[in-house]
Amino acid sequence: MSAPRIGLLLVNLGTPKGSDYWSVRRFLREFLTDRRVVDLPPLLWRPILEAFVLTFRPRRSARAYRSVWNIERDEGPLKTITRAQAEKLAPRIDGIVVDFAMRYAGPSIGDEIDALRAEGCERILLFPLYPQYAASTTASVVDEAARALARLREQPTLRIVPPFYDDAAYIDALADSTRAQLAALDFTPEVLIASFHGLPQAQIDRGDPYRRHCEATHDLLRAKLGMSAEHLRLAFQSRFGRTQWTGPYTANVLQELAQSGVKRVAVLTPGFVADCLETLEEIGVELRHSFLAAGGEKFARLDCLNDSEDGLRALETIARRELSGWV
Incomplete structure (x- = not known):
């Protein structure tokens, strides 16, 4: 046997x-x-x-x-x-x-x-x-x-x-991947946005730790990259329905940045380990179009870790x- x-x-x-x-x-x-x-x-x-x-x-x-x-x-x-x-x-x-x-x-x-x-x-x-x-x-x-x-x-x-969310192996991988992808761009972003999938605020209010975990990932990654909170912004995407969701909303942040004169941004998604509809289409197509239409000039969507080394x-x-x- x-x-x-x-x-x-x-x-x-x-x-x-x-x-x-x-x-x-x-x-x-x-x-x-x-x-x-x-x-x-x-x-x-x-x-x-x-x-x-x-x-x-x-x-x-x-x-x-x-x-x-x-x-x-x-x-x-x-x-x-x-x-x-x-x-x-x-x-x-x-x-x-x-x-x-x-x-x-x-x-x-x-x-x-x-x-x-x-x-x-x-x-x-x-x-x-x-x-x-x-x-x-x-x-x-x-x-x-x-x-x-x-x-x-x-x-x-x-x-x-x-x-x-706070595992050193994961944070290190995110930081290494982010550095490599930023270095490969043909422009230098003025602002990076760490965009996480949103959650209804009512679920957070009832004790779901999700937002706290997202904030921890954002803070640890920001520290690892040596960036300020203004350089690496925290936001949430994929709102559904009319109720309040976790914010700030990624779409609103991009609009505000463009209207304030920021021309070059990059968006990364540390809440996903694999690219999917929300990263490829919502961010890579919809939000890219919205940022450029609002006056932005350069927009990059950074890949998830996927099956990379x-x-x-x-x-x-x-x-x-x-x-x-x-x-």
Whole structure:
């Protein structure tokens, strides 16, 4: 009998199975009916979701997805990059079976736990690829893993990688990547913006530590880069609906900078470990256009760590630490 193996499961948010209206609609339905994501009472939220959100938003989102779609693989960039992270991480940690899953639209967490068990893995390290904790992201992954384990008679032992918003390996990787990308630009930005995905302010008010984690990442990265708070600004993107979200909003900050005479900016996204619709299209297209239309002259979107050497080294360092005692 072969010795039990150890599995490492990388998990990110997910992407529609297609870039058409109905695929995006199914994805949004799964995403927006997760009570961790929208915690309004269902009797209040479901009519709004069905009558308005799932009627109009999929068409606009589908257009955005098509602009960044990986045509060769017929998938969203987040799935392509997360797969590459898993494939490139595997040979760096001997004796570990590495795979990836998506919280929404597949490959599902439950299916991938089953696949790792079929490979003989009796111990699994679950790695939510969210540097900053939020109940709508990290906790939702943990919930889904628990549901997958609940149906098993023989459960694998599960460990969960904690949020790594202040981890030295992650901050170092961000700093190295930022320096290299800034050096490759054909202009020198007057201001950099560290843009994180937003969260409804009501969720923060109820105790979610997400904003505090984002501020910590921003402060540590700023110190590592030797930049002032005015040179590396903190902002939040992807506001949805009319309620108050964490601010300042990235779109407003860019508008204000352009109107104040700032001509050259760069935007980095330390809340994402892989480029996706929000970084490639929202920042790289929408917000770029808005900044230039407001009077800006030069705009750069810096890549996430993705499957770069800097990014893989950070993921490996964190994973090895959490595998301590198993490996």
